[in-house]
Amino acid sequence: MKKKGKTMKNQEETVLNENVNVESEAATNEETTETTENTEMPTQEEWAEALKKCVEERDNYKDLMLRAQAEFANFKRRNATVRTDAYDDGVRETIFGILPIIDNLDLAIKHAVQQGDEGPMVEGVKMTLKLLMEAMGKLGLEEVESEGVMFDPEKHNAIMREPGGEADMIAEVFQKGYKVKDKIIRYAMVKVFSGEE
Numbered sequence: 001m002k003k004k005g006k007t008m009k010n011q012e013e014t015v016l017n018e019n020v021n022v023e024s025e026a027a028t029n030e031e032t033t034e035t036t037e038n039t040e041m042p043t044q045e046e047w048a049e050a051l052k053k054c055v056e057e058r059d060n061y062k063d064l065m066l067r068a069q070a071e072f073a074n075f076k077r078r079n080a081t082v083r084t085d086a087y088d089d090g091v092r093e094t095i096f097g098i099l100p101i102i103d104n105l106d107l108a109i110k111h112a113v114q115q116g117d118e119g120p121m122v123e124g125v126k127m128t129l130k131l132l133m134e135a136m137g138k139l140g141l142e143e144v145e146s147e148g149v150m151f152d153p154e155k156h157n158a159i160m161r162e163p164g165g166e167a168d169m170i171a172e173v174f175q176k177g178y179k180v181k182d183k184i185i186r187y188a189m190v191k192v193f194s195g196e197e
Contacts, residue, residue, distance in 0.1 A: 092180045105129040144177030146188040160191040167195025
């Protein structure tokens with residue numbers, strides 16, 4: 001008897017639940033119908049205004065994109081230039097540090113020749129200097145032309161004047177000048193003629 005009572009009660013609850021579901025679906029359908037009926041179609045002017053707004057936004061976004069592309073291209077160009085300049089500056093500083101070695105090898109050869117000591121040792125020093133100059137030449141090192149030319153303040157540093165000769169002609173080179181990729185890294189120290197007797 002108890003089982004029958006429970007089953008009947010469950011059936012009644014199921015029927016009640018179904019009725020509630022049907023009522024809620026009906027209410028939802030009515031709301032949807034009312035919403036659809038209340039929504040009006042936009043007028044032609046409203047469509048035109050919306051289109052105009054979209055076109056303006058598109059143009060703004062296109063302008064922003066073009067500016068961003070231009071700025072990025074400029075950034076890449078500046079970055080490449082900075083990297084190249086930094087590399088060139090590093091090469092110049094390295095070569096500038098090696099110049100005293102070149103000077104000393106040059107001086108050793110000059111003194112050996114003056115004393116008449118040309119032998120295998122001097123030939124070895126000459127070969128070493130030649131190889132060093134070839135290696136530095138690959139990095140862009142060039143000697144500033146100084147002997148037998150006119151004094152140029154952008155390439156030479158005149159530390160003495162000697163009477164006679166053609167005015168401003170270089171008489172003697174005390175220390176060679178060098179440049180790397182057309183930038184002077186050391187001025188040639190020279191003596192120039194004054195042109196006066």
